[in-house]
Amino acid sequence: MSENYTIPIGPLHPALHEPITLKLEVSGEEIVGVDIFCSQVHRGIEWIGMNRNNAIQSIYLAERVCGICNISHPFCMVDAVEKVTNIEVPERAQYIRTIIAELERIHSHLLWAGVAAHEIGFDTVFHYTWALRESVMDLVEYLTGNRVTKAIFMIGGVRRDISEEGAKKIKEGMRFYLENFHKIEEIYLHDPTIRMRTRDVGILTKKDALKLCAVGPVARASGVPKDVRQDYPYAAYADYGLKAITPDMYNGEVHGDVFDRIIVRLLEVKQSVDIINWALDNMPSGSILAEKNLVKLKIMLKKAEGEGVGRVEAPRGEDIHYVRLKAGEEPFLSWKIRAPTYNNVLPWIPMLLGGQIADVPIVAASTDPCMSCLNRVTVVDTNKKKEFEITKEYMHEQSIKKTRRLMRNGQ
Amino acid sequence: MNVSDIVGEIEKNFKAEIKVVEREYGKKKVKQSTIFVRIERGNFRKFVEFLFTLQQYPHFSVISATDLGGEVELVYHFSVGYGDFNGEKMVSLGVTLPKSDLRIESITDLIPGALISEREIHEMVGVEFIGLKDTRHFFLPENWPEGKYPWRRDETFPDEMLNKLYETWREVDKNE
Amino acid sequence: MIWDTLMAHSPALVIIIPLLAAFGTPLIGRAGKKYMYTWILCALALTELMTIVMLYHVFTNGTAIYVMGANPYNLAIPPDSHGIPVRIILTVDAFSSFMAFTASTVALAGGIYSIACEHEQTGQEKYYALLLLMLVGMLGMVLTGDLFNFFVFLEINSLASAALVAYHVDKGVATEAGFKYAIISAIGALMFLFAIGILYGEYDALNMAMIGSRMQFTNLDKIAMALITVTMAMKAGAIPMHYWVPDGYGKAPGAISAMLVTASQASLYGLFRMSFTVFGISANHVTLGWFIIILGVLSMFVGVTMALIQHDIKRLMAYHAISQTGYMLLGVGVGLATLGTAAFNQYGLAAMEGGIFHIINHAMYKGLLFLTAGAIIYRVGTSDLNKMGGLGHTMKYTSIFFIIGALSIAGIPPFNGFASKLMIYESVYQFQPVLSIIAMIVSILTLASFVKVFHSAFMGPKIHNVKEVPRSMLIGMAILTFFIILFGLFPNIALHYLVKPAAEALASPMGYLSRVLGGGP
Amino acid sequence: MASDVLTLVNIVVGTFLVTLFGITFGLLTKGVDRKLAAHMQWRIGPPVIQPFRDVFKLLCKESIVPRNAVSWLYNMAPIVCLASTVTILLYIPFGSIAPILGHYGDVILILYLLTIPSLAMVTGGFASGSPFATVGAQREMVLMMSYEFPLATTVIALGWKISTLNPSMPVFSLETFAQYPVWNIMGPLGIVGAAILLLIMMLVTTGEITKVPFDIAEAETEIAEGLFVEYSGRNLALFYLADAVKTVVMASLIVAIFFPYNLSPLLKDYLTLPSFGCYTMDFLFYLLKLEIVIFFAMTFIRVSVARFKVDQVVKMYWGYLTLAAIIALVLIGLDIYIGGV
Amino acid sequence: MMMHEVWKLLFKKPFTNKFPAKYAPKNVHSYLRRVKSGKVKLVPPIPPPPNFRGKIQYDIDSCVGCGLCAQVCPSKAIEIVRDKKWIIMHCKEGATLAAPLKIKIYVSRCVFCAQCVDVCPRKCLHMSDEFLLANEDKLSRDLIIPGP
Amino acid sequence: MPTPNKHFDKSLWVFHVNTGSCNGCDIEILAALTPRYDVERFGIKLVGSPRHADALLVTGPVSRDMVDKLKRFYEQVPDPKVVIVIGSCGISGGVFHESYDLVGPVDRIIPVDVYVPGCPPRPEAIIDGVVKAWLKLERLRGENK
């Protein structure tokens, strides 16, 4: 019996997101070729949007591009539509949008941290992190009426205001996170095992990051200070003047490895807390919606013609929507969504090339894609000309060997 | 480099239809701008190369496609000038391709990051990218029928594959 | 009356039956295969029976002397010989009969097994004749009381073995392995002969007991001792003189590999016999003991590590044979090192018992393993582990036998390997705790290696569409399995009737000497 | 003759009782472990009797034999696994109740018996014909081999010490360990050595019962992945039970070797109890010791560290623990030497 | 580090909300009966905040059947139906018998976006607090509004 | 199909299948395991192999690629088994009610026992779904007197 295993693991993990198929070409241990596919979760959302009766419905569709980034997508789409129709968004609405988006970032990064801990078998940390995350979930639920799908966006503003009491609750929540931040930092940045498994693993150089158009924390961890909130400010970020976070802010060096991605994400949680506090303090008063009458809005949308691009920094990076409307037709003439993971998939190739199969899970997880992305990894062994699938199990196995090597080198 | 410089450069070098969309945000009314450029297919590659003169690595986001009936319009979304507060400008480059000749040069040699996007447009709309080596499906299943393009608004749309999920239970409903 | 006679003549019969059968085989072979098989089986069964009779004889009456052609047969020193034993003398003490039993049992199983396994080969008469001769050689070695006779039997055994190793002439490698074996044997024989020459020159005698009693332990003797020890260790396959083992065991037909194990043990017998009986009285036990212990530990460890990296099922098992030999050396070595001190009674004897018990156990389970390996090769046609797989789906019994053999060699209760290893662990640690620990680790490594074999050969998807092996092969394996389980579950039977007497006999050379030299019955 | 029959009856009845005890208490322990672990993760956790429910549930489920499996081995493995685990229990004393088969075996036998359940699991894994299971089985093998050295050293070192004090005793018998509690016979150096050995045993226990961080063969999200991936229904239940019993076995072993103390001799002076009462009290005390050992050797460790990878496990056992074991051996050796002078 | 934290957690009250009961009851039916008779009390779920988006409520009487809600619903959860009650209408041509337009909401298709609530000119739709909607039948009465 | 005994309910091991959902429901399922909701109280645990599962939790509108896989998972779960669909899109398509790459909803492909509407349902609603499954099982066993 030779060492080839075919381990089909379907999309079977609770932390799954969009499944993607990866084909790795390996020669022995080393990865010499990577190829990626993605069809398990293709739902044809853009097509559905182009064939809906109106743009308002598509907000909810955009929201369900993803349950985790579900503010970024409607944010982006609504922004694009507003550009087409030239609707002015009230300032207060812009601030509320910002606050919600940052709340989402906190929840998303904590979720990721928990899953990453689970990935290395540290279930207690997973439980603990998720327990802390409940607090932001409560805030979201309080503000929007649901824990996950927020349904707060509307073309021309937001649907719900933040009341005095609401503001107080958010502030309390933010205090809670500031207090607990050091615990999280302690766990993730000072734990020797985590460090050992992530330092110098899955390196993406700055050049590759730029060439492959990486976005979000992945690009920033490679030292590219790229953040839509900074480069192309929208909503209240225009007033805040944000600075993109790169790992050298933490310890003065950039490796572009998995550990750096952890640093960037954790620092961003802290940054989000700051932004929220700032936004609450500076929130202008006024209306929250440009056009309250939905029927009128619909008519406006039907009359509008033109194209618009919305860009938003989702927790995982730049999200971009292109919208085109045609006068007299309610559905979009054209709609293109580009979620961040889309761009962060290609960088896996340099991260994995020349690396070991063992690194695949942690590298992939570090871009915070959707874990089912890994659902089936097909390995083409060039030596044996035999195709077999590797799975997490096998990869864990391999990662062992890798860890051993690292440990040896480390001493 | 500000918007007017870029627009000037473009006008100097290309015969192009240029539209600048600006939008203000926040209390401070910070201006953010998108440059829409429509260009001939022949000049397309030159234009992309021109972007490299603006910045060493122009950021490429995605290609969007619109079926306009007789032709398909592709819009390439680029941005240049990252790194500083409000330093980035978006350049959206539109190219129109007649349906009888859906071909355009690939830019994957200049910007490797465009691979997925080109493959996507290839499978969804049926545009042929000259120089794109890898034309396998990315989002659609491998056994997807030949010559069917879900994002087209014509006869190549796979009508027979359309499923109305909500309808599946209507019949049951009737028994009620 | 008949019974008494039978008992009295059993030592001779044990050798004579297979010898006659061997010469008869080619003749009978002409009459037809069926007759030949019956003939062989009868011969082997009779031999086995006679060894049991002999065992009983020795157990009840103590060391037996049998002088070929003398009258009375048990008169070791005829009045006219000036106190020197002459003629062919068989001196059968408990240790000898124990070895004889081991050898004939494995031979019986091997013989039955061969009937199906080799039935497509040509020249079967020769095969069986050689097989019987090989048995004669082994029996002779363990029963004789005379150095020169020992040499003769060693030669018979070696020649027959070499021929049998090369039996599968269609495979060139087998011939080569046979050749290697023959050369090694020849060198060994020469050295041995030289040693005999030295001893004869010095003491004017060839009878072991005689030499033992006259032993001065001069420098010349030391040379002789070294020569003998090295020869015997080489034939037994101890590290670092093990080169012939992987090839020899690996290329021989399945049944022959099993018998080679006992053949090696006959050499081991020689080693122990010389160390205890011939040189034992006057030599420095501690040094000799430590020498054997180190040899044992080395064999144990190197054998198993080499085995771990093998891809050929029989070579792998061959390395395990080396490794297991280490246990015997270790056990007996500790016995030898403590011989005569208080520690001997405290644990030395136990260690020796363990070592000796391990001899028979090893013969059984390693024999069984070689037979299963033969069965696999018989069906699959290759001995390369990487080309096997999925045999467990269809070869159910073979896999059960394999599992039993593997667990036994790894010293997992309740199989016999554990029984003897336990005795070694529990005595040796008092001598030197590290030795025990090493022995325990080796046993786990052995297990790992066999799990690998098990996985590669029997588990996984079906690769070969094969059937279970024919019944006679299964019977051959079953015989050995029976003893494995019997000795595993009821070690006391073996200990009481076989091992303890053997160990005591070995440990008290004076008894042996006086029995032979005492003259009368 | 009559006494033989009596022994036999004793053994049969005893085996039955021990099996019953092993399974019940094993499951209960598992329940307690899950409960405590949950609390340490800030949750309520399942009720203590949850493992019983799990087992009863599994028993009502279909046992699927995958097409690729070697079915006879596949079905046999769980039975062998449970049976062998229960057998080990027969050699271990409960409090002052002597083991049923105590006269037929000792610690070394137990050590080797301990490999059988693992082997059965490995065999079952291999026999399932699933690559997942194969990987799991190989890891289990690696695991098994890794803790052998520390384990062997522990036992031999302690036996060695006892044998120097009283060579005529069957030193590896657990009753001897009970007569000469480790801590009473050691000099100061020896005590340090013994403490190291205790620590080693604890860690070996975690590995032996495959819990985090050493649960590489069946990663925790389950009893699921790896080895048991194809098992379902009754077969899975048997493995589940075996795991429960094994926990008791390992903990009992530690208790028997390191904490063989009983309450009744201490209290004899103060209150008079019928012998039955003594046994009960010692038995309860033994259960208490067991729970404490299990808490530290399993529950506490498994919630507070991340799962190791195979290589880290190997490094842990073959590296650190082996080193520690050797140090302990040397310390005890010194102790013997000093004691002997 | 984690050891310390874990040790502290052991003595901390669990973070768990015991909805609907701490452990699973022996028999759920009888448990529910006892709940009904007031012998035991269910632990309530974490209370949904005000303005929670739960199961939709429909005031059929004030609905004018304008169909706007169906137009904006992103998941085709709303269908326009003729009311089962015929009414007499008084129009220019005189009185006729007519079945006015009403709506029917399939809760199991609804994605709880509350868009219909916002759009309804008669404010006859509401989002309630009710969110425990699990059912064995996706077309059960509980999941169709208004009930038949 | 073997009948589930009364312990079956209180020890549901679940296996989660994502057939193309938006992750909203999936993270709520995960959240249901974490300290705040802790479904392990009811003996529920997430297992990694369908062979160990008693219940399948299915989310998503079933994309073309997932149809066969979903069926296979269903077959791999040993009897007796329960299927719980979580989220509107698995029940009826939800927002994705019409598309060229979707073949759902789930009950068109495998039989479903309990539906949990919500987009996504709160973790408590998922617990409620489990309670409904208990009720159904008790009814099947005739324990609903």
Ligand code: SF4
């Ligand atoms: S990348 Fe974002 S949008 Fe895409 S699945 Fe993951 S969380 Fe959702």
Ligand code: SF4
């Ligand atoms: S390896 Fe993947 S599937 Fe397994 S626990 Fe980690 S994230 Fe989940």
Ligand code: SF4
């Ligand atoms: S006719 Fe009646 S139902 Fe129709 S719009 Fe007028 S009032 Fe409403």
Ligand code: SF4
């Ligand atoms: S809440 Fe949203 S999905 Fe539900 S019925 Fe209203 S509009 Fe439709």
Ligand code: SF4
């Ligand atoms: S006929 Fe119908 S529409 Fe016309 S007035 Fe009467 S009710 Fe209204």
Ligand code: SF4
């Ligand atoms: S929008 Fe309101 S009034 Fe109009 S049909 Fe719907 S529920 Fe009735």
Ligand code: SF4
């Ligand atoms: S309520 Fe308003 S929208 Fe509806 S029919 Fe009357 S006028 Fe038109």
Ligand code: SF4
């Ligand atoms: S039901 Fe809603 S939240 Fe759940 S997966 Fe479907 S779209 Fe996402």
